[in-house]
Amino acid sequence: MKVAVIGGGAAGFFAAINVKENFPNASVSIYEKSNKLLSKVKISGGGRCNVTNAETSIKLLSDAYPRGGMQLKKAFREFSTQHTMDWFEARGVPLQIQEDDCVFPVSQDSQSVIDCFLNECKKFRIIILKGHAVTLIERTKDRLTLRFKDSNLKSKNFDKVIVATGGSPKRSGLEWLENMDHLIEDPVPSLFTFNMPRDPIKDLMGVVVDDPLVTIQNTKLKADGPILITHWGMSGPAILKLSALGARILSDRNYHFHVNVNWVHQKNNELIYQDLSAICKSHPQKKLTSIRPYDLPDRLWKFLIIKANLVFDKKWGELGKKGLNKLVNIMAHDNYEVSGKTTFKQEFVTCGGVSLDSIDFETMKSNVIPNLYFAGEVLDVDGITGGYNFQSCWTTGYIAGRLG
Numbered sequence: 329m330k331v332a333v334i335g336g337g338a339a340g341f342f343a344a345i346n347v348k349e350n351f352p353n354a355s356v357s358i359y360e361k362s363n364k365l366l367s368k369v370k371i372s373g374g375g376r377c378n379v380t381n382a383e384t385s386i387k388l389l390s391d392a393y394p395r396g397g398m399q400l401k402k403a404f405r406e407f408s409t410q411h412t413m414d415w416f417e418a419r420g421v422p423l424q425i426q427e428d429d430c431v432f433p434v435s436q437d438s439q440s441v442i443d444c445f446l447n448e449c450k451k452f453r454i455i456i457l458k459g460h461a462v463t464l465i466e467r468t469k470d471r472l473t474l475r476f477k478d479s480n481l482k483s484k485n486f487d488k489v490i491v492a493t494g495g496s497p498k499r500s501g502l503e504w505l506e507n508m509d510h511l512i513e514d515p516v517p518s519l520f521t522f523n524m525p526r527d528p529i530k531d532l533m534g535v536v537v538d539d540p541l542v543t544i545q546n547t548k549l550k551a552d553g554p555i556l557i558t559h560w561g562m563s564g565p566a567i568l569k570l571s572a573l574g575a576r577i578l579s580d581r582n583y584h585f586h587v588n589v590n591w592v593h594q595k596n597n598e599l600i601y602q603d604l605s606a607i608c609k610s611h612p613q614k615k616l617t618s619i620r621p622y623d624l625p626d627r628l629w630k631f632l633i634i635k636a637n638l639v640f641d642k643k644w645g646e647l648g649k650k651g652l653n654k655l656v657n658i659m660a661h662d663n664y665e666v667s668g669k670t671t672f673k674q675e676f677v678t679c680g681g682v683s684l685d686s687i688d689f690e691t692m693k694s695n696v697i698p699n700l701y702f703a704g705e706v707l708d709v710d711g712i713t714g715g716y717n718f719q720s721c722w723t724t725g726y727i728a729g730r731l732g
Contacts, residue, residue: 336360339704339721340492346729348452361461377438396709407726495678495705515680516579523668524561545586575679612645692728
């Protein structure tokens with residue numbers, strides 16, 4: 329049996345290796361259009377490679393995928409985060425779990441993962457061909473023929489083909505699959521940070537706030553978790569989660585919207601008022617800057633005092649009801665205008681791709697073309713930040729590699 333895997337990224341390598349584990353006598357070839365292999369693995373997690381997440385609850389895992397979560401729920405029973413951790417450790421890549429449940433190699437170096445894949449390919453004699461851009465898959469009786477962009481490359485025939493070409497930023501990158509009658513969901517960016525070019529919050533670059541509640545005005549979108557203030561606006565897990573959840577909505581708004589930040593993650597304004605009133609009674613002679621409610625970062629607290637039209641040397645006991653209400657409002661209902669986005673580091677993730685209606689998710693087989701399979705981000709599947717996108721690559725690559 330001859331098997332081709334199109335795409336030399338995370339899902340492609342994982343699918344190819346699993347084909348050989350399931351079918352030792354199969355001839356397996358990986359075709360990568362560029363001259364680089366596993367480029368996204370290389371840069372993931374700042375070069376450390378966030379291989380998966382330590383979450384083991386199938387429900388909570390599937391909830392981390394704004395698109396594809398329902399389909400992945402059953403797939404995770406076949407290959408879960410624990411399976412992933414066991415797989416890598418059994419092949420000489422010890423892992424460690426961070427406090428936020430992100431899982432990295434103990435080496436803190438993505439090259440450990442890359443070397444693992446390359447060693448497995450060498451062991452299984454998987455052929456790796458770079459500079460081979462596939463532009464067409466043709467059905468030839470009961471086989472599939474690959475045709476390449478480079479006219480000097482001869483077309484090749486295979487019994488099975490797995491498409492793992494990754495996410496495409498433009499629909500045009502998916503037209504060759506659409507021309508084979510697969511449904512395509514328009515790709516739009518996911519996992520991006522919020523630009524606030526006109527807001528002085530940027531002056532707080534480097535400040536991290538542990539657990540605010542963030543919502544997007546005039547939507548039901550909300551997320552919590554750390555926020556990082558940057559020189560262009562806001563980033564961090566809460567913002568990235570919102571960008572994934574609202575990928576299509578925010579694209580439709582051309583990335584112009586308002587975000588509300590509850591810095592203290594307390595929805596009950598009366599409770600915040602009571603907490604601040606208690607400070608007024610206990611420390612009436614203290615200046616506002618000398619006591620930071622809810623352990624807010626010092627720079628942020630001073631910023632909020634100014635934004636509430638109060639002064640640093642005002643004493644807590646002098647606030648009165650009006651001053652207290654100003655602080656409650658700015659702490660629980662702070663508003664920022666977002667105008668544009670920035671890709672999170674170098675990690676490009678798309679919402680969109682081959683529609684899940686075109687796929688049998690139990691086998692990852694095309695519903696349109698016999699003996700054609702899919703894996704990874706080429707599908708309309710994407711997760712929030714935290715190792716979830718790689719996990720969907722491992723899970724779908726594992727299932728596709730069974731060639732069921």
